[in-house]
Amino acid sequence: MAIPAETFFLDPDSDQTLQQQIQQQVAEAILTGRFQPGERMPSSRRLARHLGVARITVTIAYTELVANDYLASRGRSGYFVSDNAPRPPNFAPQAAPTESRVDWSRALGQRFSHRATLTRPPNWRDFRFPFIYGQADARLFDHQNWRLCALQALGQKDFEALTSDYYERDDPRLIEFILRHILPRRGISARPEEILITMGAQNALWTTAQILLTQRRTAVIENPCYHGLRDILSQARCITHPVDVDEGGLPPDAIPGGADVVFTTASHHCPTNATMPLERRKALLERAARDGFLIVEDDYEFEIPFLRSPSPALKSLDGEGAVIYTGSFSKSLFPGLRLGYLVASEPFIREARALRSLVMRHPPGHIQRTAAYFLSLGHYDAQVARMGRAYRRRRATMDEAIRENGLKVSGRGTFGGSSYWMQAPDGIDTTQLAQQLREQSVLIEPGRAFFGADQNITSHYRLAYSSIATARIPDGIARIAQAIREST
Structure with a gap:
């Protein structure tokens, strides 16, 4: 037939x-x-x-x-x-039940869906003024060379990297490039045994919490802080102690006694963008050595310095081995890549490697090898330079538009980054403001998720310029200012 x-x-x-x-x-x-x-x-x-x-x-x-x-x-x-073509199943699939009979309120041992996290519409690219953080900008990304690197990683020469189960190992080419080129930019020297590839910074923070914290241990976090970290520590069920940040980030003197682990974004505080001064960094390390706590340094945006060079990483100043350093390629390449890394003393990395092998073995070999080619062939540095030039122009336009429209900046970065931490007038709930602005094709990020559940702080919001064209910034800022005036 x-x-x-x-x-x-x-x-x-x-x-x-x-x-x-x-x-x-x-x-x-x-x-x-x-x-x-x-x-x-x-x-x-x-x-x-x-x-x-x-x-x-x-x-x-x-x-x-x-x-x-x-x-x-x-x-x-x-x-x-073909007579040998894949065949459909020889049984009729049963219709899925229209309603589950399982009492999930009793069956669930833990719940994770109650998190107060940031959300953005899936079609955020369709909005004219997307002031959202951390998304890739197609106008800045080097698609052609990434594709060529991906094709090269698919070649016969890299067949083992593509198909093998690494078990607990990582791609040696990617490890070598991070050790020889990425970490030295932060003043960090490490050996292959002291680094682990992760599925992004979020996975790195989760791994760290799983290894270091128990229900009887205390974690110190910045307030406000990255909302994902607070959710991770909540799931770890440890004792959490928030410390308010100031214009210099986390104050070492405010860390309570009995702390076991201190989490900090010293170089570029999330979300206020404050940079911890060098003297404060040294004081934090001295406090860690005296009191015996560990420091987890999330250096999530150091690759984008365009105002001035970033300060040395805490890890580079660490003479005791007390700092666990996390880095990520999410901001400099694209978040969907899901590649990050942990750098720490060998005993910690050994445990992190063993935990990773239980959960997911390792990040896909083809992704690791593609990233290794992209980095080693010079495309990564060109990408970072291109982003730095674009961000400098966008930031200058943001500065002028914010000043002309009378908006209040609550926190500024000293070496670059890609966002502003803003504060609306008292009485304005930025969650409601964000909903109103969506009707005008404007996306902002309410700041509520960055604070603890017991704090009713609703006037802050974040404006990022990583995903919006320079020409659209003035009109977008003007719409935000107008919406705030109408809400007061």
Whole structure:
């Protein structure tokens, strides 16, 4: 039996190539049982004429399907559904229950969905004024060279890196580049045994909390702080002690006695952008040596210095091995990459490596090797330089627009970064303000999630300029100022 060409159609709005659409339709038809083994496919000429595409497009699609054993070529007779093609299941799937009979209120041992975290609409790119933090800007990212590096990592030479189970190991090329090029920029010297690749900074912080904290240990956090860290520590069920930050970040003298672990964003405090002065950094290290606590340094945005060079990392000043350093490529490359790293003394990294192997083995080898090529071939440094130039222009425009519209900046970074920590007049709830601004195609980030649950602080908000074009900044800031005036 011959399959009619009219069975196929192309979607003009699809993000797939014509060849990919043909392949997908054939594969889906075989897997669902609509096309049976032995049935004859439309000729490449006839299908091409029906779809209005070049014959070579159909021929290449058929060739790929033959290679994957969906189709079989029979000389001059044409293409047929292969006798060895993947078959659909031989049982009818049962309909899913319309309502679960499980009492999930009793069945759940722990709950994670109650977190007061930041949310943004999935279609945030459709908004004209997206002042949101941490997303990749397609105008700044080097797609071409990343694609070439990904293709290189797919090559036969890197077959082992692509396909092997590393168990507890990491890609040696990526480790080498981080040790020789990334860490020295922060003044850090380390050995391969003192570094672990993670699935981003969030995974690094979670790993650290799991290893260092128990229900009887005390973690000190900055207030306000990165909301994800507070959620991690809540899940760890440790004793948490927030310490208010000032214009110099975390004050060492305010750390309570009995602290076991201190979490800090010293170089670029999240979210106020305060930079801890060098003397305060030394005082914090001296306090750690005297009182015996560990320091977890989240250096999440050091790659973007365009106002002046960042201060030395705490880890670079650490003579006791008390600092656990976390870094990430999320801000300098793209957050979907999910690659970060931990740098610490070998005994800690040994435990972190063992914990990672229990949870996920290791980050995908192909991703690690692609990143290693992108970094080692110089594309990463060019990317960071390009972002720095763009951010400098955007920040200058932000400064002028904020000043002209009379908005209040609550915290400023001293070496760059990509956001402002803002404060609205008393009485304005920025969560409600954010909802109102969405109707004007403006996205801001309310600051409520950065404070503890027992604090009713609602007047702060964050404005980031990493994802908005320079030309749109003045109009967007003007709309925010107008909305605030109308709310007072």
